Amino acid sequence: MLIPFSVKNCFQLLCNHKVPAAGFKNTAKNGLILQSISNDIYQNLAVEDWIHDHINLDGKPILFFWRNSPSVVIGRHQNPWQECNLNQMREEGIKLARRKSGGGTVYHDMGNINLTFFTTKNKYDRMKNLKLIVQALNSVQPQLDVQATKRFDLILDGQYKISGTASKIGRTAAYHHCTLLCSTDGASLTSFLKSPYQGIKSNATASIPAVVKNLLEKDPTLTCEVLMNAVAESYATYHQIDSHINLINPTDETLFPGIKSKAKELQTWEWIYGKTPKFSVNTSFNVLYEQSCVEIKVFIDIKNGRIEMCNIEAPDHWLPLEVCDILCSGFIGSKFCPIETTLMTNMLLKTYPEDYELHSKWNILCEKMKGIM
Numbered sequence: 001m002l003i004p005f006s007v008k009n010c011f012q013l014l015c016n017h018k019v020p021a022a023g024f025k026n027t028a029k030n031g032l033i034l035q036s037i038s039n040d041i042y043q044n045l046a047v048e049d050w051i052h053d054h055i056n057l058d059g060k061p062i063l064f065f066w067r068n069s070p071s072v073v074i075g076r077h078q079n080p081w082q083e084c085n086l087n088q089m090r091e092e093g094i095k096l097a098r099r100k101s102g103g104g105t106v107y108h109d110m111g112n113i114n115l116t117f118f119t120t121k122n123k124y125d126r127m128k129n130l131k132l133i134v135q136a137l138n139s140v141q142p143q144l145d146v147q148a149t150k151r152f153d154l155i156l157d158g159q160y161k162i163s164g165t166a167s168k169i170g171r172t173a174a175y176h177h178c179t180l181l182c183s184t185d186g187a188s189l190t191s192f193l194k195s196p197y198q199g200i201k202s203n204a205t206a207s208i209p210a211v212v213k214n215l216l217e218k219d220p221t222l223t224c225e226v227l228m229n230a231v232a233e234s235y236a237t238y239h240q241i242d243s244h245i246n247l248i249n250p251t252d253e254t255l256f257p258g259i260k261s262k263a264k265e266l267q268t269w270e271w272i273y274g275k276t277p278k279f280s281v282n283t284s285f286n287v288l289y290e291q292s293c294v295e296i297k298v299f300i301d302i303k304n305g306r307i308e309m310c311n312i313e314a315p316d317h318w319l320p321l322e323v324c325d326i327l328c329s330g331f332i333g334s335k336f337c338p339i340e341t342t343l344m345t346n347m348l349l350k351t352y353p354e355d356y357e358l359h360s361k362w363n364i365l366c367e368k369m370k371g372i373m
């Protein structure tokens with residue numbers, strides 16, 4: 001059952017900053033089950049962040065259910081160019097988010113359930129949480145063969161991944177969050193998580209690709225709603241709490257003071273791209289110009305998402321060295337980003353008015369450069 005009202009009281013009593021340390025009656029008793037009414041990845045990640053930072057979880061763990069509109073979610077220490085098809089995502093309006101937890105890249109849509117288990121650091125136990133999910137799945141479909149692996153994936157029929165795990169451990173609080181594939185679009189998952197970018201060298205965490213499957217494909221009765229209710233039941237039974245799923249609104253500043261600024265920060269270029277560990281790109285492309293094909297080589301170092309070093313090698317007869325150097329200097333310090341490249345190159349071109357051949361070659365080159373960003 002879903003009740004949006006009572007959560008406010010439970011929640012405010014759980015907040016460290018709202019209630020004196022002693023003497024309050026905790027109406028949340030031994031725990032709380034929440035579900036977001038938002039499908040926005042940034043707002044939902046902000047809820048996780050907010051609960052982690054503000055709630056006293058001692059003796060009062062929280063289970064949080066949330067789903068998102070199509071998004072790709074990378075781990076804290078990952079490189080988005082290495083992990084996904086950014087050009088295709090931009091074209092199709094797929095959001096990219098960087099989460100605070102480590103681990104690999106996953107695809108979310110409304111057919112994917114996210115579950116966050118908040119506890120104190122001492123009570124943090126990923127295997128226990130996964131076993132609870134397995135038990136919930138078996139309670140609705142006893143024939144399902146689902147197992148937790150050593151790397152905290154859940155696998156169906158000994159081979160198909162249905163859940164991936166990541167976690168964040170703070171000073172006193174911790175959370176373990178995982179996905180559960182119910183009816184996600186498999187073609188989108190595969191295509192957005194395939195990087196077309198060549199020649200990237202980096203020490204960023206690499207994802208571990210797996211063959212995935214939806215639970216709904218195995219059993220058409222296993223809808224997201226059925227799955228969430230089943231996990232809520234198992235969680236409530238285990239913690240001896242009410243199995244009500246309390247709806248929360250991640251934009252409610254009275255419930256979560258300061259949450260909007262958290263969501264905003266999670267959407268910034270500086271967080272999503274700028275936090276990418278230092279990397280380099282060593283690649284080349286062929287350009288066709290007046291029936292001849294020329295090879296252009298590029299070497300770029302990127303730090304905090306910005307170009308730190310750039311070297312473009314084109315045949316001198318096609319683009320004079322001096323022009324190449326001006327272009328490279330323009331790239332230094334600019335974001336490794338197609339929009340910024342357009343702005344920067346348009347500005348630079350103004351220094352060569354009326355040289356139409358140069359403009360044309362320069363534009364061809366810049367389009368190719370934008371293609372690797």
Ligand SMILES: Nc1ncnc2c1ncn2[C@@H]1O[C@H](COP(=O)(O)OC(=O)CCCC[C@@H]2CCSS2)[C@@H](O)[C@H]1O
Nearest residue numbers: 104105106107163164165166177178179207208209210
């Ligand atoms: N939604 C989803 N669920 C399960 N597996 C997925 C999903 N999307 C992609 N994949 C597969 O997992 C690998 C990456 O596996 P890898 O093990 O590298 O990474 C993970 O599993 C991370 C899980 C993060 C869970 C968080 C919970 C809330 S916000 S995101 C990818 O290449 C695909 O093959």
